[in-house]
Amino acid sequence: MCFECNSTRLNRRSFVKLAGLGGAAAAFANFGLPTAAFASDAPAPTPDEALAKLVEGNRKFVTDAEACSANFSKRRTEVAKSQAPWAIVVTCSDSRVVPELVFGGVTLGEFFVARNAGNVIDTDVLGTIEYGAEHLHSPLVVVMGHKRCGAVSAACEVVTKGSKLDGSIGKMIQPILPIALAQADRGDKFIDNTVHANAVNGAERILAESEIVSRLVAEGKVKVVPAYYDLDSGAVEFMQKA
């Protein structure tokens, strides 16, 4: 896998470079090698450590982008002037659900992505989908929920325990509440069933609320597909096509 080899190769070099650096860069020593993910059992990184990791990652993207077969430098040049993404992916902001990785290391210029916690279809997401479908001619829209979704779990807790959520989170998950309510008597898979139903509902809402997308679907130019990503197995289950 290219990301793996990139990480391994750059790690060795970076150790030497880091020896002469102070501040945030030196703090990487506490977390292992700069291009590796932070260890799950390590203390949470400080904002500066996280920022330094972003800076280091981007430096490699810019200066050493051909470290593996993905050849980001070549691809970046190819798509710099225009894009033609072949799929629109609407999914959760969850850090474990990265569509470009989940779908096999898809590279630059392939996905048009809209993400928010709970993959809620709101005006911003609808506009994003319409732009991708109408103007960039993406033929496929995937609405992908995932196992153990925090936003969906929160909506389920509101339904079952009447919990109140602070700030904008309560408003954000409001569209999930009726979906959770409809699943509430369906036994021990309540949250998982709600994740599935939320993805299906999202696909249906796109068709119901977007004249542009529903027209493209009627013309056979676009399909809207709900999906479910299993965090444990890594498998994506595609549900019925709208």
Ligand SMILES: [Zn+2]
């Ligand atoms: Zn989620």
